[in-house]
Amino acid sequence: MIAAPDRTPLPREFFDRPVLEVAPDLLGRTLVRSTPDGPIHLRLTEVEAYDGPKDPGSHAYRGRTARNAVMFGPPGHAYVYFTYGMWHCMNLVCGPDGTASAVLLRAGEITEGAGLTRTRRRSARNDKELAKGPARLATALDIDRALDGTDVCAEPSSPLSILTGTPTPDDQVRNGPRTGVSGEGGVHPWRFWIANDPTVSPYRAHKPRRRST
DNA sequence: CTAGTGATTCCCT
């Protein structure tokens, strides 16, 4: 018999550790997004670590700004940013207050409330694609800058929370280069995913683009 | 399956 998933929110101490410990430990956990229409549950299958102001791939690399201020705050809060003129992506802040490290939530499996995501994810050809990529994940869960700074170590009835759920055994965790990260920041193998999971996004190396017109 | 490109706007230089 398999034990029931633990519905207790992750304690703040979970996030108050080095980001490279927290990132793989997040795989298999359940992110709960409570909306007026009902809850959406996401089982995390792919994440990336961003290791503070010394990491050239991190938004914190050039210091604190209005946009990234939440990264410099206490752990267990959501850092949500807007990118490519159209999309949002969500991170979880790790390490002690002031550390400015975070984990980007790259992909997951919608385990409850898939129907609630469909109006925003019309292009998804099947349920595996609903949150297959960081901007798709944020779109599916209706996450934008309004949720920047939200405490995820809260009751599941709050707008955003993360449950203890079922951790992924180490022998099922894989890691490799980060996706879409420009420059030398891309070399670190700080992308973590669950082996053979169909909801993990395809790897894409960073491609610098020249402006058209 | 891979590779190329347009979309669209905020933020920092």
Place this chain on the structure above:
DNA sequence: GGGAATCACTAGC
């Protein structure tokens, strides 16, 4: 001014 932790769509193999 121009890049950005991306996606959707198209062409071609």
